[in-house]
Amino acid sequence: MLRFVARRLLQAIPTLIILSILIFAWLRSLPGGPAQALLGDKWTPEKEAQLNATLGFDQPIWLQYLKFLGRAITGDFGNSSVSGLPVLQEIGQGFAATIELSFFAIVIAIVLGIPLGYLAARFHGRLLDNLTVIGTLVGVAVPVFFLGALLKFVFADELGILPPSGRQDVTINATTVTGFATVDGLLTREFDATWDALLHLILPSIALASIPMAVIVRITRASVLDVLDEDFVRTAESKGLTTQVIRRRHVLRNALLPVSTTIGLQTGLLLAGAVLTEKVFNWGGLGSLLAEGIERKDYPRLQALILLAASVYVLVNLLVDVSYAIIDPRVRVS
Amino acid sequence: MLHTGKKRVRRVALIGLAGALVLSISACAESEREGDGAGGGQAGGTLVFGAAGKPKNFDPIFNDDGESFRIHRQIFDTLITYKPGTAELAPGLATEWTPSNGGKTWTFKLRDGVKFHDGTDFNAEAVCFNFDRWVNMKGAAAQSQMIYYGDVFEGFRKNEGDATGDPLYKSCEAKDNTTAVVNFNKVKGAFPDAFGLTSLSISSPTALKKHNADEVKQTGGAFAYSDYANKFPTGTGPFKFESYKPANNTVTLVRNDDYWGDKAKLDKLVFKIVEDENARKQELQSGQIHAYDFPNAADYDSLEENGNKIMPRSVFNILYLGINQKNNPKLRDIRVRQAIQHAINKDQLAKNKLPRGASGRDQFLPEDVDGYTKDVKKFPYNPQKARQLLQAAGATNLTLKFYVPSEVTRPYMPNPQEIGGAIADDLKKVGIKVQTVPRSWNGGFKDDVQKLGKQDIHLLGWTGDYGDAGNFIGTFFGRQKAEFGFNEPEIFSALSKADATVDDAQQKAAYEDASKKIAEYIPAVPLTSSPPAIAASSKVKGLVPSPLTDERFVTVSLDES
Numbered sequence: 001m002l003r004f005v006a007r008r009l010l011q012a013i014p015t016l017i018i019l020s021i022l023i024f025a026w027l028r029s030l031p032g033g034p035a036q037a038l039l040g041d042k043w044t045p046e047k048e049a050q051l052n053a054t055l056g057f058d059q060p061i062w063l064q065y066l067k068f069l070g071r072a073i074t075g076d077f078g079n080s081s082v083s084g085l086p087v088l089q090e091i092g093q094g095f096a097a098t099i100e101l102s103f104f105a106i107v108i109a110i111v112l113g114i115p116l117g118y119l120a121a122r123f124h125g126r127l128l129d130n131l132t133v134i135g136t137l138v139g140v141a142v143p144v145f146f147l148g149a150l151l152k153f154v155f156a157d158e159l160g161i162l163p164p165s166g167r168q169d170v171t172i173n174a175t176t177v178t179g180f181a182t183v184d185g186l187l188t189r190e191f192d193a194t195w196d197a198l199l200h201l202i203l204p205s206i207a208l209a210s211i212p213m214a215v216i217v218r219i220t221r222a223s224v225l226d227v228l229d230e231d232f233v234r235t236a237e238s239k240g241l242t243t244q245v246i247r248r249r250h251v252l253r254n255a256l257l258p259v260s261t262t263i264g265l266q267t268g269l270l271l272a273g274a275v276l277t278e279k280v281f282n283w284g285g286l287g288s289l290l291a292e293g294i295e296r297k298d299y300p301r302l303q304a305l306i307l308l309a310a311s312v313y314v315l316v317n318l319l320v321d322v323s324y325a326i327i328d329p330r331v332r333v334s
Numbered sequence: 335m336l337h338t339g340k341k342r343v344r345r346v347a348l349i350g351l352a353g354a355l356v357l358s359i360s361a362c363a364e365s366e367r368e369g370d371g372a373g374g375g376q377a378g379g380t381l382v383f384g385a386a387g388k389p390k391n392f393d394p395i396f397n398d399d400g401e402s403f404r405i406h407r408q409i410f411d412t413l414i415t416y417k418p419g420t421a422e423l424a425p426g427l428a429t430e431w432t433p434s435n436g437g438k439t440w441t442f443k444l445r446d447g448v449k450f451h452d453g454t455d456f457n458a459e460a461v462c463f464n465f466d467r468w469v470n471m472k473g474a475a476a477q478s479q480m481i482y483y484g485d486v487f488e489g490f491r492k493n494e495g496d497a498t499g500d501p502l503y504k505s506c507e508a509k510d511n512t513t514a515v516v517n518f519n520k521v522k523g524a525f526p527d528a529f530g531l532t533s534l535s536i537s538s539p540t541a542l543k544k545h546n547a548d549e550v551k552q553t554g555g556a557f558a559y560s561d562y563a564n565k566f567p568t569g570t571g572p573f574k575f576e577s578y579k580p581a582n583n584t585v586t587l588v589r590n591d592d593y594w595g596d597k598a599k600l601d602k603l604v605f606k607i608v609e610d611e612n613a614r615k616q617e618l619q620s621g622q623i624h625a626y627d628f629p630n631a632a633d634y635d636s637l638e639e640n641g642n643k644i645m646p647r648s649v650f651n652i653l654y655l656g657i658n659q660k661n662n663p664k665l666r667d668i669r670v671r672q673a674i675q676h677a678i679n680k681d682q683l684a685k686n687k688l689p690r691g692a693s694g695r696d697q698f699l700p701e702d703v704d705g706y707t708k709d710v711k712k713f714p715y716n717p718q719k720a721r722q723l724l725q726a727a728g729a730t731n732l733t734l735k736f737y738v739p740s741e742v743t744r745p746y747m748p749n750p751q752e753i754g755g756a757i758a759d760d761l762k763k764v765g766i767k768v769q770t771v772p773r774s775w776n777g778g779f780k781d782d783v784q785k786l787g788k789q790d791i792h793l794l795g796w797t798g799d800y801g802d803a804g805n806f807i808g809t810f811f812g813r814q815k816a817e818f819g820f821n822e823p824e825i826f827s828a829l830s831k832a833d834a835t836v837d838d839a840q841q842k843a844a845y846e847d848a849s850k851k852i853a854e855y856i857p858a859v860p861l862t863s864s865p866p867a868i869a870a871s872s873k874v875k876g877l878v879p880s881p882l883t884d885e886r887f888v889t890v891s892l893d894e895s
Contacts, residue, residue, distance in 0.1 A: 032780070054496070152616060165616065
């Protein structure tokens, strides 16, 4: 198992290097640049040329890349051209916000998605099943930003029962320890801060959960239907096992294999959804950093963020493979 | 069975470990709420202002954008400031300022008994320390980020950044505690107004030295600022810096109880950064923020219906249609440029596409600025005349490439695409063919228009930094530029002459003369000016909108009744 994990990690290195070259070249091929964004309204072509020289953007691109790589290996991804802060520090601060949001979103997606999918399969062809299928279609089809805006309109603007945006009421003056607003409140016993953070989490995490939940429901449903037809289920029935045991030990366990892959892939894709959700809900996480970075052509921040997203994706995929091995012992043997 | 037993042991161990971890973190995590000086429950309360963008950092000399300056203005003071709600000068840290030596020397009489936030004294030496700091700034990184310094003071003692000229500043002498004499190498028309620029705020020399304020590093395609700029900005203003939390999008300031003027009424002032305009509106309506900047004109009515206030600033910007004579020879014919003037219905544009209070313009200066004159040549909306002029110029088959910025909102152009569309329609009505080229603001528009001059006509504008005509028309037409592609020595010399004039009355006359020449020549078409507004809850009292977006929160209070 350890060797398997090590090999997969080594495979990730060339992937990340190739990706870093592509990002590097792509960012620099875009019109405009950080110097223009930095100079703002005071921009003149002369100032931009001189600023580019100061920043080293006038050097050959391969040289810039080698310098970047040299620093990146030592863990230095440079400073953001927007904020001037070290990129890794910025990402560290934004990371907690995004992970907190993504965590709640994926928990909602799993906790509601798997039972719903299972029930739809059990009541195959009946009303619940049809409703679920339609619901998941809508869930996948409605863009996250639209759903976010809609939820905000209904629950924040019209009903006024939930906050429209942000991570916490700024007047609550919460203490920051880990950067996870819900956890910090518990650690420092500022329970009102945790409660407030939870209220702020509801709308964005539902919006962000919509797509992964719909996908999980559909995969669970299809997978359970497949497994119900398998010979071993019939064998188990003929052995006289109780329905409960069959469902739990034979049907669900086998049906969950493809579901776990899906959960892994969806977790990786959450970042894409988080960019939009964070924009709608003014969530100060990685999505906001990414959006601002693109707008302001912040090369160092974008390079680090995209590489981070890719690394997370590689890592999640690895975790999926490992979880496969746990759920299905045959994978371990092969 | 043994196998399961092992598993259970491992599970218990894991849970135990996790529990121990949580406990140990919890043991070192203390609430920091106590003793923070100004909680939300105290008399003055906390005002939360919805800002439209993040601040760059908190050292004013390294900044050039309104969102950063809004925060600096509460923490720092300048030698000269502005009367609330106007662009007129008023005493700041200096109570008097007098030019001598033909305008090359300025003597400042300073306030006595003023203290910086770190408890050190503000005096003439501190003023001189700041001027010396700016001119002696080392390193290309630091110098290239002092954009307003460069605009006003031109060069450094040792130019290591993008400045190439000699420094305007010569020396500063602290005659006594409350008299600072600043000497310049030549006369500059931007003074005394430019002394009010937020970039030229006065910092505590002790804090500057302690936190290595001048150490700006260039690293991996970006600039890294010192602790002074990020964590310890120290001025003399009515509020003190407390914290900036980028992940929460908040900057928190607390009242300075030792402020030299009337103390702030609020205990705490929080700037919450909400970049999306619609989100700012929702936050105001749900009570999460008390006021915000740049509301969408389309929301004015609904905001007011919900009991909020729309507070327009007086106009201090200009939207113009640039004309690039170099790219299209037909535009060199004055009759074609006059035809474009007559073709555009500016009043209609102001009414339909810009916020309440916007108006069509016949020149580039706002009324409040010396140099504005009613005696400029006017070109009222007259499509018939436009057609005749085009015919006379032999330009009936004129096609123009019209560059319009996208993905940007500016106070003078809330929706460039819509404005561009309306102008294109007007031009088409007089027989000009228009090829609209949308270009992203940070992704090609500036390159194409201001560097490469690819356009025939383009949409752009400007918000004034201070009440000096040179800041408007000098910036646009003071020299030959790729943006406009014309070479008219008469205009260039009129503007440089005006800039070098010290006497107020003479300078006013010189700029009026330049305004008339510009209106006649039509290097670009002035379109509209629009007042950007602040939206505020009815609880907010004492906030005075400023044409320079120079709002001070020292007078603001919250009426919770």
